[in-house]
Amino acid sequence: MEFDDWEPVYEAIRRDFGYDRAGDERGRDRLASLLETSFDPSKLPIGPETTVAVAGAGPSLETDRALERAREADVVVAASTAVETLASHDIASDCMVTDLDKNPATVKRLTARGVPVAVHGHGDNLDAIRTVVPDCNHDYVLPTTQAAPRGSVRNFGGFTDGDRAAFLADHIGAARLVFVGWDFDDPTVDPPKARKLEWAERLLFWLEVRRDERFAVLDGRRDAIETTALPIP
Ligand SMILES: Nc1ncnc2c1ncn2[C@@H]1O[C@H](COP(=O)(O)OP(=O)(O)OP(=O)(O)O)[C@@H](O)[C@H]1O
Numbered sequence: 001m002e003f004d005d006w007e008p009v010y011e012a013i014r015r016d017f018g019y020d021r022a023g024d025e026r027g028r029d030r031l032a033s034l035l036e037t038s039f040d041p042s043k044l045p046i047g048p049e050t051t052v053a054v055a056g057a058g059p060s061l062e063t064d065r066a067l068e069r070a071r072e073a074d075v076v077v078a079a080s081t082a083v084e085t086l087a088s089h090d091i092a093s094d095c096m097v098t099d100l101d102k103n104p105a106t107v108k109r110l111t112a113r114g115v116p117v118a119v120h121g122h123g124d125n126l127d128a129i130r131t132v133v134p135d136c137n138h139d140y141v142l143p144t145t146q147a148a149p150r151g152s153v154r155n156f157g158g159f160t161d162g163d164r165a166a167f168l169a170d171h172i173g174a175a176r177l178v179f180v181g182w183d184f185d186d187p188t189v190d191p192p193k194a195r196k197l198e199w200a201e202r203l204l205f206w207l208e209v210r211r212d213e214r215f216a217v218l219d220g221r222r223d224a225i226e227t228t229a230l231p232i233p
């Protein structure tokens with residue numbers, strides 16, 4: 001995903017949530033100032049033959065079906081707390097994607113063990129960046145932004161941790177994406193999180209159109225997805 005393609009969608013998200021672009025750029029610049037280099041995403045074992053399980057943190061992640069599909073995948077890219085849920089079932093994540101708002105100890109531990117973590121900087125996690133990133137093994141931190149990329153900080157597209165995981169796997173050239181632990185209609189989430197999940201759903205729809213793939217997680221939902229903000233013909 002080139003930033004030019006992402007930018008109009010980012011603008012729509014930013015307007016919807018009232019995020020300040022300058023704030024997101026501060027998040028990006030804080031990451032850039034702490035990290036001169038980035039983990040090279042092409043080192044992830046993802047390629048044209050690879051099925052990637054993109055794990056979200058919805059309650060369905062602990063169902064037998066979801067765990068089985070995560071085990072069957074070649075590679076697991078997990079969003080935020082999905083890493084611990086999978087680990088509690090002896091499933092290791094090959095990469096974590098996070099904006100550091102829930103489980104910083106996991107971020108530090110994974111990077112220390114050589115598991116890459118895509119750390120997202122935005123206008124509302126400046127303190128977390130300052131307190132967590134210096135304690136990570138920088139060789140395994142992949143800094144990301146939703147604003148324009150700069151220095152070591154990349155933008156692969158995506159907004160919530162889970163859909164950014166999907167855009168990252170897409171960028172590296174995954175053959176197939178399967179989604180586990182995705183519950184768009186989860187009644188246990190608060191209204192702001194529900195709105196974020198609405199955007200996540202739109203973004204996954206955009207991604208499947210771009211990839212010319214059909215994500216089963218969207219089956220039965222496509223007709224109701226609001227697509228006006230998406231550059232879909
Ligand atoms: N029902 C759900 N509840 C939470 N996350 C979900 C759900 N369904 C899908 N997801 C995906 O799982 C990701 C990880 O969720 P989690 O609640 O652990 O992290 P988070 O740090 O609050 O996420 P974010 O900061 O992106 O909102 C979400 O970003 C979202 O993309």
Ligand SMILES: Nc1nc2c(c(=O)[nH]1)N=C(CO)CN2
Pocket residue numbers: 019020023024099122123124146159160161196
């Ligand atoms: N400025 C800003 N950007 C974000 C935020 C957020 O709370 N503020 N949350 C995200 C995923 O939860 C992704 N991006």
